[in-house]
Each structure stands twice: as structure tokens, then as C-alpha cells.
Amino acid sequence: MSRVTRRIALGIGAAVTLALPLVLDSGQLSIYILLGLTAIVTVGLSMLMGYAGQVSLGQAAFYGIGAYTAGLLALHGWPPLIGLVAAPLAAALAALVLGVPLLRLRGHHLAFATLAMQLILLSIADNQAWMGGSIGLQGIPQLSLGSLEFDTDMSYAYVTWIALAGVVLTARNVIQSRPGRALRALATSEVAAESAGIPVGRYKLTVFALSAGFAGLAGGIYAFYLGYVSPGSFPILLSVGYVVMVVVGGLGTIWGALAGTAAVTLLVQLLNQLGTRDGVPGWLPSVLSYAVYAVLLIAVVLYLPRGIVPALVSLRRRADS
Amino acid sequence: MSGLEVSAVAKHFGGVYAVRDVSLSVADGELRGIIGPNGAGKSTLFNVISGHLAADEGAISLDGRRIERLPPHQRAGLGVSIVFQAARIFRGMTVGENVMVGAHRTTSAGFTAAALRLPAHRRDERRIAAAAHAALEMTGLSEFADRDAGTLPHGLQRSMQLARALCAEPSLLLLDEPASGLRAAEREDLIELLRKLRDTGLTIMLVEHDVALVGRLADRITVLDLGAVIAEGTPGQIRDHPQVIAAYLGAAP
Numbered sequence: 001m002s003r004v005t006r007r008i009a010l011g012i013g014a015a016v017t018l019a020l021p022l023v024l025d026s027g028q029l030s031i032y033i034l035l036g037l038t039a040i041v042t043v044g045l046s047m048l049m050g051y052a053g054q055v056s057l058g059q060a061a062f063y064g065i066g067a068y069t070a071g072l073l074a075l076h077g078w079p080p081l082i083g084l085v086a087a088p089l090a091a092a093l094a095a096l097v098l099g100v101p102l103l104r105l106r107g108h109h110l111a112f113a114t115l116a117m118q119l120i121l122l123s124i125a126d127n128q129a130w131m132g133g134s135i136g137l138q139g140i141p142q143l144s145l146g147s148l149e150f151d152t153d154m155s156y157a158y159v160t161w162i163a164l165a166g167v168v169l170t171a172r173n174v175i176q177s178r179p180g181r182a183l184r185a186l187a188t189s190e191v192a193a194e195s196a197g198i199p200v201g202r203y204k205l206t207v208f209a210l211s212a213g214f215a216g217l218a219g220g221i222y223a224f225y226l227g228y229v230s231p232g233s234f235p236i237l238l239s240v241g242y243v244v245m246v247v248v249g250g251l252g253t254i255w256g257a258l259a260g261t262a263a264v265t266l267l268v269q270l271l272n273q274l275g276t277r278d279g280v281p282g283w284l285p286s287v288l289s290y291a292v293y294a295v296l297l298i299a300v301v302l303y304l305p306r307g308i309v310p311a312l313v314s315l316r317r318r319a320d321s
Numbered sequence: 322m323s324g325l326e327v328s329a330v331a332k333h334f335g336g337v338y339a340v341r342d343v344s345l346s347v348a349d350g351e352l353r354g355i356i357g358p359n360g361a362g363k364s365t366l367f368n369v370i371s372g373h374l375a376a377d378e379g380a381i382s383l384d385g386r387r388i389e390r391l392p393p394h395q396r397a398g399l400g401v402s403i404v405f406q407a408a409r410i411f412r413g414m415t416v417g418e419n420v421m422v423g424a425h426r427t428t429s430a431g432f433t434a435a436a437l438r439l440p441a442h443r444r445d446e447r448r449i450a451a452a453a454h455a456a457l458e459m460t461g462l463s464e465f466a467d468r469d470a471g472t473l474p475h476g477l478q479r480s481m482q483l484a485r486a487l488c489a490e491p492s493l494l495l496l497d498e499p500a501s502g503l504r505a506a507e508r509e510d511l512i513e514l515l516r517k518l519r520d521t522g523l524t525i526m527l528v529e530h531d532v533a534l535v536g537r538l539a540d541r542i543t544v545l546d547l548g549a550v551i552a553e554g555t556p557g558q559i560r561d562h563p564q565v566i567a568a569y570l571g572a573a574p
């Protein structure tokens with residue numbers, strides 16, 4: 001794709017996603033917001049997995065840290081804006097601390113360790129009175145900026161859009177740069193990366209913190225939007241879902257993370273709507289989610305091993321030549 | 322004290338001494354050949370100098386500065402560049418990008434500068450592009466700049482690693498058998514390039530099995546056997562050294 005057609009595609013994409021909230025009904029609007037928040041997390045995870053080659057099966061933990069940080073600060077009377085800024089910072093800080101031992105591990109070991117990290121954090125949240133225990137935090141006030149109150153779904157849709165645009169721009173800028181090339185380099189050969197002068201440990205930690213910061217930002221918006229958070233809002237299923245979305249969309253492309261997130265989220269929503277009709281048992285939706293994740297993952301690995309977006313790109317290239 | 326100074330360095334793996342009590346000094350701007358039979362400890366010595374292996378004993382200084390305790394990326398930062406014996410390429414990146422990574426040490430733009438597109442980022446990107454362009458040109462890889470590095474034939478992958486090392490504008494270049502796997506014409510190009518680099522005053526250490534090739538290029542040659550230095554001198558002196566003939570040349574086919 002030439003620079004010009006890419007610009008045009010980007011412009012159309014931005015215009016359509018900006019116009020959508022105006023025409024969606026309230027149920028669809030909440031899916032739009034959820035989708036945007038999820039994409040903020042998966043763009044960060046895509047940097048971590050697709051570019052730097054490090055897996056995290058605990059990304060929902062950072063989403064949760066952001067949500068709890070925003071919620072707790074707001075409930076203690078801090079202005080919502082402070083909570084929204086603190087959410088990504090707290091998540092990134094947690095990643096910096098936890099990443100020191102975690103990132104010594106690689107591959108499956110790292111995946112299991114991040115999963116364990118999330119389970120531990122969930123059980124802490126479950127048992128701490130100041131975090132609301134298993135009930136969580138309730139009555140979190142709405143987001144506001146001075147006299148500007150964000151009290152409609154529409155306003156949260158635009159807050160989410162702006163946050164996602166900022167995250168995508170940040171990720172793109174970082175990837176196409178000296179530190180971005182360093183991350184891609186260390187993903188395939190840490191030894192050669194070190195011999196080029198790259199401090200591998202520090203770079204891994206930085207991208208881990210960056211991806212956690214994105215997740216924390218999404219969590220912060222989520223807390224204000226829903227008005228309550230509890231340990232149950234951040235199940236392992238959520239972390240698994242993020243990884244599936246990134247892999248389905250295609251590793252090593254930001255657009256892949258966006259496409260994978262949209263495809264998986266919409267499919268799960270569709271099945272949820274079928275699954276929550278009268279007479280259907282309550283456990284069905286989460287079982288369906290797992291089934292969707294499993295089927296998608298297997299289908300992609302078998303038929304589109306590089307993911308949806310890279311497959312489309314090479315299809316286009318072939319059509320062009 | 323400029324140049325490289327290795328004093329009484331030892332490195333063992335379990336019970337095997339790969340390098341035992343090696344001392345040598347390489348003057349600024351010298352091209353030093355390192356020869357020795359398979360398993361003599363040549364690659365181990367290089368890895369101990371570059372920091373990818375920690376020395377068990379001994380001291381290493383570069384331009385008067387002790388470096389034996391520094392991690393490899395800091396030694397690279399001081400100008401030590403290594404081309405490994407085994408191909409180590411960054412898969413999924415183009416040849417040009419592989420080479421650009423080499424310029425990491427001469428630039429400084431970090432995550433914040435990149436994310437916000439600060440002037441430091443723009444300045445470094447220009448600098449990196451220029452350095453990579455020059456390194457690709459020198460190694461004859463310009464036409465492959467946009468190729469996926471993984472699809473390059475073996476010989477060109479070796480050249481690419483040399484380009485990456487040169488892109489770092491090193492003060493000490495360690496080359497571990499750079500001519501292995503090259504065809505005759507590529508070999509001559511490499512010799513030509515090494516001559517040119519030597520003439521620019523770059524300090525080079527060259528491990529190579531082809532003794533004739535080392536003899537044509539090196540100012541001095543160090544001979545290793547079983548992890549120890551058994552001889553050192555000019556190519557002429559080494560050729561006539563009885564111990565070398567016995568331990569190394571005599572055993573060669």
C-alpha cells in the first residue's frame with residue numbers, strides 16, 4: 001500500500017469509528033466502548049508479544065490495577081482526572097517491580113509466571129478490606145473535567161476513542177524508531193542484541209511497563225464508566241482472550257491487534273446474545289467464550305499461521321503483482 | 322595505554338579449560354591474527370573479550386579502562402564489536418534494519434523521544450540511516466537492503482553481520498572466521514575490505530583457519546593451542562616457528 005492510500009484508509013477508519021457512536025443503540029454503544037478498551041490493552045500486548053517476543057498471560061491484572069487505582073482514588077475524593085492519570089502509572093510501576101523477577105523467564109515459563117501473578121493479585125484483592133474484598137469497589141463517581149461531566153455512554157465512547165488513538169500513535173512511533181528496532185532485535189537474538197549495545201534486560205522491562213501502562217489506562221476508564229470494579233471483573237479468561245486476539249489478528253502488526261480484537265470481541269458478543277436467552281444455563285456464556293477462543297486459535301494456527309492481517313497483506317501483494 | 326590488553330585470562334567449562342592464562346596486547350590500529358586448531362579456545366577468548374562469557378580469572382582493559390566486569394552491552398558501548406562464528410541475525414527484520422541496529426551504541430533516542438517524536442529521535446534516525454547506508458555500501462549489500470534477512474544466502478548473512486558491526490563505528494572489531502562459507506570472489510572482496518578497514522586505523526582481531534589469508538593481512542599473529550598462547554610474532558616469524566609447525570601447521574591437512 002502506498003503512503004497515500006494508507007493515509008486515506010486511516011482517514012476513513014477514523015471517520016467511521018468517530019461517527020459510529022452517533023448511530024449505535026445503547027446496547028451496541030456499550031460493546032463499542034468495551035471493544036475500544038480491549039483494543040487499548042491488546043495494542044500494548046502486541047508490542048510486548050509481537051515485537052519484543054515476550055508473552056504475558058496476566059495482562060488483565062494490569063487492567064485491574066488501573067481500574068482499582070482509579071476507583072480507590074476517586075472514592076477517596078481525588079479528582080477523577082488524577083485517578084485517570086494515576087491508573088496507567090500505577091500499572092506501569094507494578095510491571096516495573098514485578099517484571100524484574102518475571103522477565104528472567106522466557107516462553108512458556110514466562111506465560112505461566114504471569115498467569116500465576118494474576119491469580120495471586122486476584123486473591124489479594126479478594127481478601128483486602130480496603131480494596132472492598134470480593135464485593136469490590138462500588139459507587140465510583142463519573143469522570144469529569146472541571147465542569148465537563150462524562151455522564152453518558154456517548155461521552156465514554158469518545159474518551160475511549162481518544163485514548164485508543166493515543167495508544168496506537170504511541171505504539172507506532174515507538175516501533176518505528178531506535179528503541180523499536182532494538183525490541184524487535186532482542187526478540188530473535190538477545191546475544192546479538194547485546195553485542196550491538198542494547199541493554200536487553202532494561203528494554204524488556206520498559207516494554208513490559210509500557211504495555212502494562214496501556215492496560216492500566218483502559219482499566220481506569222473502565223472503572224469510571226461502569227462505576228464499580230471487583231476481582232470478578234478481571235478473570236484469567238480476560239487475559240487469555242487478549243492473547244487470542246493478538247495472535248488471531250497477527251503478531252508483529254498493530255493493525256492486526258485491532259482487527260483481532262474486533263473479530264474476537266464481536267464473535268463472543270454474538271454468541272453471548274444467543275447464550276443468554278431464556279432457558280439457557282448461566283454458565284454457558286463463559287464456556288462459549290473459551291470455545292470461541294480455542295476454535296479461533298486452532299483455526300488461525302492451522303490456516304493463517306501469521307494471523308489475519310499479515311495474510312491479507314500478502315494476498316494484496318500477490319494481487320498487485 | 323591505548324589498545325587492548327588481556328592479562329592472564331582464564332575460562333573453563335566444568336573441568337575443561339577452554340582458555341588458560343592467556344595474555345596478549347593488541348596495539349591501537351593493529352590487525353592481529355589469531356590462529357590455532359579446532360577447540361584451541363579462539364572463540365572462547367573472543368567471547369570473554371566481548372563479555373558474552375565472564376572470565377574466571379584475569380583482567381582485560383581497553384584503552385586503559387578495565388572492562389572485564391562490564392556486561393556485553395556496555396563493552397559494545399565502549400566500541401567492542403563482534404562478528405560471531407555462528408550466524409546470529411535478527412529474523413523478521415530487513416537487511417537494512419539488521420544493520421541499523423548496529424548503530425544503537427552511537428545514538429541515544431529512547432522510548433520517550435520516539436513516542437513523542439522529539440528532535441533527538443529525528444536527529445538519531447538521520448544518523449542511523451546514514452551509518453547503515455555507509456555500512457551496506459562498504460559490504461556490497463546495498464541492493465539487498467529491503468530483503469528479509471532470513472532469506473539471504475549464508476555468505477551474505479555473514480557480510481550482513483559484518484555490516485552491522487561496522488555500523489557501530491567500533492574501536493575494536495572482533496571477527497570470528499568471517500571468511501568461512503564464502504565463495505572465492507566473496508573472499509577476495511572481504512580481504513580487500515579488511516585491508517581498507519586496517520588502513521583507516523581500526524583495531525581488528527581476526528580468527529581464521531586459512532593461515533595464508535591471515536598471513537597476508539595481519540601485522541602480528543598469536544597462535545593458541547589447548548587454550549594457551551604457544552607463539553606470537555610477525556607472519557614471517559610464525560611461519561618458521563618450530564612449535565607452531567609441530568602443533569598446528571604440521572597437523573593441518
Ligand SMILES: Nc1ncnc2c1ncn2[C@@H]1O[C@H](COP(=O)(O)OP(=O)(O)OP(=O)(O)O)[C@@H](O)[C@H]1O
Pocket residue numbers: 334337338339357358359360361362363364365366406
Ligand atoms: N559453552 C561451552 N560449554 C562447554 N564447553 C565449551 C563451550 N564452548 C566451548 N567449549 C569448549 O572449549 C574449548 C574451546 O572451544 P572454542 O570454541 O573456543 O574453540 P575454537 O578455537 O573457537 O574452535 P573452532 O576453530 O572449532 O571454532 C573446546 O574444547 C570446546 O569444546
Ligand SMILES: [Mg+2]
Pocket residue numbers: 363364365406497
Ligand atoms: Mg571458534
